[in-house]
Amino acid sequence: MNLLQNKFSIEDAMAKLWNKLDGWLDALILNLPNIVMAILIMTAFYFIARGLSRFFKNVLLKRISQVSIREIISKMIFIVVLLVGFFISTGVLGLDRLLTGVLAGAGVIGLAIGLALQGTLSDTFSGVVLSFLPHIRINDYIESDDIKGFVAEINLRNIMIHRTDGNYVIIPNSKFTEKPFLNYSLSSRSRISVGCGVGYESDLQQVEDLVTRVIAENFEQRTGEGIEFYFTEFGDSSINFVTRFWVDMTRTREEYGARHKAIKLIRQHFKENNINIPFPIRTLDFAKNDLRIDRDKNREGP
Structure with a gap:
């Protein structure tokens, strides 16, 4: 059944x-x-x-x-x-x-x-904000948190920076927007400084006039710009100075190139005008002691 x-x-x-x-x-x-x-x-x-x-x-x-x-x-x-x-x-x-x-x-x-997914949504919202910001664009040269490079990509998740050594750094958008960043590409001109020192016997007015003239002849200064020269301190072996001037610069490589050129020019003209660039010298005075070693003191007898 x-x-x-x-x-x-x-x-x-x-x-x-x-x-x-x-x-x-x-x-x-x-x-x-x-x-x-x-x-x-x-x-x-x-x-x-x-x-x-x-x-x-x-x-x-x-x-x-x-x-x-x-x-x-x-x-x-x-x-x-x-x-x-x-x-x-x-x-x-x-x-x-x-x-x-x-x-x-x-x-x-x-x-x-x-x-x-609060963190992911925060990155997405930050990516939208970054995309519409006029102060950062693709191919801009920026510096953020000791990271320098060109902006290669901005998406809804992160920002990609192409460093000058060829490597890429990927930063989450929320982390990037929380910190200040320096955009070298926003302005085509920047002011740099070069420091040096001259001997105490030097004619300081001659030094100032010479450095100002050399910089003016080799680096164009536009309206509203100018060359500044200041003696800064009495050093241990030199009187130190700093000069500031404007150059075309949208990335750090141009800054290094301008400073490199200025240092070579200042050194060359100082040499031609017999202006000494001293360096610290340390003199060691060894006192003459009457040092005698008795070699036979510890010698055992026969």
């Missing part, structure tokens, strides 16, 4: 399963045109999104000098157009109610994910 009951229960379950599958098959056949239409709509909107993204990036946004801004706007356009195609496709399939429930659940899930 139990075997017959089990047999009938299995047959009933199988019959219900086949009826369910048959119903799904009928629904699939009936909705097949809508499914095909939805697939075609999504495909069409995908290519439309790609085309509009490239069009905005290469044509309409070409006047924007910030490459990162063009990248972000083009990606946002791609996502928005793709979402429009998705909503239209779900409408064709008659999944409006299902979509409403999915969006409601996604809101709750999104809140939980947002709390769990």
Whole structure:
């Protein structure tokens, strides 16, 4: 009796399963045109999104000098157009109610994910802010936290800096925005300083006039700029001075080159005019002691 009951229960379950599958098959056949239409709509909107993204990036946004801004706007356009195609496709399939429930659940899930990914979201928001900042652009030469190099990329996660030694440094956006940075590329002119010292026997006015003239002849000073010269201290073996002047500079290599040139010129003209650049000299006075060593003192007898 139990075997017959089990047999009938299995047959009933199988019959219900086949009826369910048959119903799904009928629904699939009936909705097949809508499914095909939805697939075609999504495909069409995908290519439309790609085309509009490239069009905005290469044509309409070409006047924007910030490459990162063009990248972000083009990606946002791609996502928005793709979402429009998705909503239209779900409408064709008659999944409006299902979509409403999915969006409601996604809101709750999104809140939980947002709390769990605060650091990542902070980097994303900082990346958007950096992309729209006019004070930092791709290929700018910057210095941040003892890291110098060219801005190679700004994305929604981090900023990539290409150092002069060929290596890349990747800094999270949130960490980068928390610290001050120096952008050498914002101004084409910067003031540098060169220091030196002359002997105490030197004519100080002659030294000042000579250094000022040498710098003026070799480094152009524009309106509002000028050469500054100051004696700074009485050193141990020299009277020290510093001169400051303006040069074309958008990166540290140009600063090193200008300082290198100025030092060579000052040294050359000091030598031609017999101006001494002293260096510290230490004299060691060894007193002569009557030192005698009795070699036989510790020698044992026969």
